[in-house]
Structure formats: structure tokens, C-alpha cells
Amino acid sequence: MMAKNEFLPFATADGANVLSAEDYQTLRSRSNGFSAGVARSQELNTVWRQASVIAHVVAQFIADTNNSDVADDGDLDKLQAGLIQALSKNVNNTVPAASLKTAGITQLSSATNSDSETLAAMPKAVKAIVDNLSGGRLLNIQSFTESGIYTPTPGTRKIRVKCWGAGGSGARMSKQSRGSVSGAGGAYAEVLLDATSFSSVSVEVGTGGAASADGVSLDGGDGGGSYFGKHVICGGGKGGLIGKGLAKGGEPAGGNVMMVGGQSGKGEPTLPVF
Structure with missing residues (x-):
């Protein structure tokens, strides 16, 4: 069963009532925000879509990587912990250990009697030599x-x-x-x-x-x-x-x-x- 993500994107359908990328970039209110008066729905829809899409993508990454639900319950600490856990898993799974033929993460070692070809010597080992x-x-x-x-x-x-x-x-x-x-x-x-x-x-x-x-x-x-x-x-x-x-x-x-x-x-x- 797939993990559930409650952070959903807004106004992503074809033909959604949003501004084009060019119009949004030149929108005067984009820098200063909306002031008194009535904001056009296209303008608001564009703002909400951009924010919701990023939120959805991040939440989906957390759900898929951790295989756990991501609830829209306002618990910021839980959401942050889930993101950190997902990032850690992704790094460990994606970046391999370095070797003579493979690029990757090199583990540090202070051993003075090791003949490993994949460990990097720390100051303690160098000093002994x-x-x-x-x-x-x-x-x-x-x-x-x-x-x-x-x-x-x-x-x-x-x-x-x-x-x-x-x-x-x-x-x-x-x-x-x-x-x-x-x-x-x-x-x-x-x-x-x-x-x-x-x-x-x-x-x-x-x-x-x-x-x-x-x-x-x-x-x-x-x-x-x-x-x-x-x-x-x-x-x-x-x-x-x-x-x-x-x-x-x-x-x-x-x-x-x-x-x-x-x-x-x-x-x-x-x-x-x-």
C-alpha cells in the first residue's frame, strides 16, 4: 500500500485559470504583495499553484522515501523530521562508497595498520607515519x-x-x-x-x-x-x-x-x- 500525501497541488489541470510565466514574472504585485482592492483570480491562482506544487513535491518525496503518510495537520516538527530522514536515506542509497573504480563517499579512518584502498587517512594515521x-x-x-x-x-x-x-x-x-x-x-x-x-x-x-x-x-x-x-x-x-x-x-x-x-x-x- 502506497503512503498517503495530504499536501495536494492546486490549479495544475490543463487550461487552469492562471497567469502565464511571462505575465507572472512582470506582475507588479509579485514583489510587493496585493494591497487594497480586489485581486484577480488568475493572479491568486498562480501564487497558490506555485506554493502548493513545491509543497506537494517535497511531501511526496518524504512519503515515497520513508514509506509513511504525510499528514496536513500543522505538525511542523514531524514534517521536518520526516524530511531529514528521507534526505539521509536518499544520500545513503544514491551515493555509493568510493573505490578505485567508482566515485562516491570516502570513509575516514585513523587506523595505523590498515591496508584498505577505500579509506582516507585522518591526522592520527598520518602522524604515526x-x-x-x-x-x-x-x-x-x-x-x-x-x-x-x-x-x-x-x-x-x-x-x-x-x-x-x-x-x-x-x-x-x-x-x-x-x-x-x-x-x-x-x-x-x-x-x-x-x-x-x-x-x-x-x-x-x-x-x-x-x-x-x-x-x-x-x-x-x-x-x-x-x-x-x-x-x-x-x-x-x-x-x-x-x-x-x-x-x-x-x-x-x-x-x-x-x-x-x-x-x-x-x-x-x-x-x-x-
Whole structure:
């Protein structure tokens, strides 16, 4: 059942007793209104028709869109609410959401992790991107050749740490023997850290394995481990072994970019020469 519209047009039939458009435009009373005297019916009919036609069209739009009756009961608030509801429905139904191939309404979003192709970024999302970009330059590279403390430069947001463990020394053979057994390499690791989460970090730099004395057959000394706080640890390589297999390379821990274990020792001693 169709909704009813009680706002009806006036004098819309063919041959209605109204002024032509040209005569109405030049009618003197159209600007100032009718004064004392008698107004011609054609003039009044034209005024009423123009007002009633617009009222009817608007009311019919409300009735059709909302599928509800529009009563001529003088309730202005109800009529206005119906018009707003109809306009909202019409916009939502007529204008589609924008896409790469379709023009329409673009929805705003403040998400910083969205991969949508139909949403427009709001200032919050743009700021998050700019904040990350502003910390992207490689500045103030620091190298530690001995143990110490790392303190981020003011304004530093992220750091990339490269850590090496020290290698072990090779095994020493006596003068009556031939051959050699190398020490193992230390581990290597890289880690990317948020520098805003700490004020300083202890740095330990491992030292190479100690050499053996001349003239004796001894295993090599172990290399020392290196670490950057608790964030990344690189074990030192073991010293070269005599008759006990190959020395074991250092082991890494904590690297979120790269981790490589140390190379095992190489070589094999020969029998003593008498």
C-alpha cells in the first residue's frame, strides 16, 4: 500500500485559470504583495499553484522515501523530521562508497595498520607515519672495541646493534710435532631495538682467546663472549683442541635481524716426530 500525501497541488489541470510565466514574472504585485482592492483570480491562482506544487513535491518525496503518510495537520516538527530522514536515506542509497573504480563517499579512518584502498587517512594515521619516518636516518654510529656503556643520543628512536663474539686461539704444538688445530670463531648477531625503552645499556666486548706458551703442546684459549645488555648475546669461540675433536663455535641469542653461529675450528695434528 502506497503512503498517503495530504499536501495536494492546486490549479495544475490543463487550461487552469492562471497567469502565464511571462505575465507572472512582470506582475507588479509579485514583489510587493496585493494591497487594497480586489485581486484577480488568475493572479491568486498562480501564487497558490506555485506554493502548493513545491509543497506537494517535497511531501511526496518524504512519503515515497520513508514509506509513511504525510499528514496536513500543522505538525511542523514531524514534517521536518520526516524530511531529514528521507534526505539521509536518499544520500545513503544514491551515493555509493568510493573505490578505485567508482566515485562516491570516502570513509575516514585513523587506523595505523590498515591496508584498505577505500579509506582516507585522518591526522592520527598520518602522524604515526611521519613519526616513524622522522627516525629513519642513520646517525651517530658508535663502535665499541672495549666494554663500556651505550647511551642513546637525545632524539634517537631506534638503533641497530651488530655484535661479535671473540674467537678462540689455536692449539699450540710442541717443536717435536707437526700440524695445527685452529680455534673456533665467535658468534655474530644483529638486533633492531626501540631506543625509547631504555636510558643506557651495558656493553661487553669479548677478548680473543689467550695464546699458549712456546715449546709445549696446549689447547688454545677460549674467546670471550660479547653482549649488548640482555638484548643480544654472542658467545665466544672455543680454543683449538689437541686430539679431542674440533673446537665449537660461539652461539648467538636475541638477534631479530640476523644470527650466525661461529665457525668450528679446523685442522688436525700429526703424530709427534722423534
